[in-house]
Amino acid sequence: MFLHTCPFFLSNYIKLMALIKYIEHNGTVHEIEVQNGLTVMEGAVQNDIPGIDADCGGGMACATCHVYIKEEWYSKLPDKETGEDDMLDQAYKPNSNSRLSCQLSVTDDLHGLEVHLPEKQI
Numbered sequence: 001m002f003l004h005t006c007p008f009f010l011s012n013y014i015k016l017m018a019l020i021k022y023i024e025h026n027g028t029v030h031e032i033e034v035q036n037g038l039t040v041m042e043g044a045v046q047n048d049i050p051g052i053d054a055d056c057g058g059g060m061a062c063a064t065c066h067v068y069i070k071e072e073w074y075s076k077l078p079d080k081e082t083g084e085d086d087m088l089d090q091a092y093k094p095n096s097n098s099r100l101s102c103q104l105s106v107t108d109d110l111h112g113l114e115v116h117l118p119e120k121q122i
């Protein structure tokens with residue numbers, strides 16, 4: 001059997017993942033390995049996590065990917081894009097912990113991230 005050991009070759013097949021914990025409003029926890037480079041929203045949609053609708057497909061135009069994230073993760077999250085706060089104003093019960101999950105790219109730094117889902121989207 002031939003085994004490739006070239007790092008470049010292997011890098012095309014070994015996908016780096018981060019564990020994301022999606023926690024529904026009722027407390028149900030879904031622990032999902034999400035590929036780096038996807039967004040937290042895409043990880044939810046691809047794995048049929050209930051509670052993230054993502055009606056606009058990640059265009060920051062619907063606020064149906066609204067999630068709550070605890071402050072301890074803020075330093076590892078990307079800064080808010082211009083307009084994210086305006087869109088969050090349209091979300092269901094936004095607060096200071098609110099983010100649009102379509103704006104959160106998954107990286108190794110987010111391994112173990114807990115994402116709390118609102119009671120409903122808009």
Ligand code: FES
Nearest residue numbers: 056058060063102
């Ligand atoms: S998917 Fe529409 S704002 Fe995030």
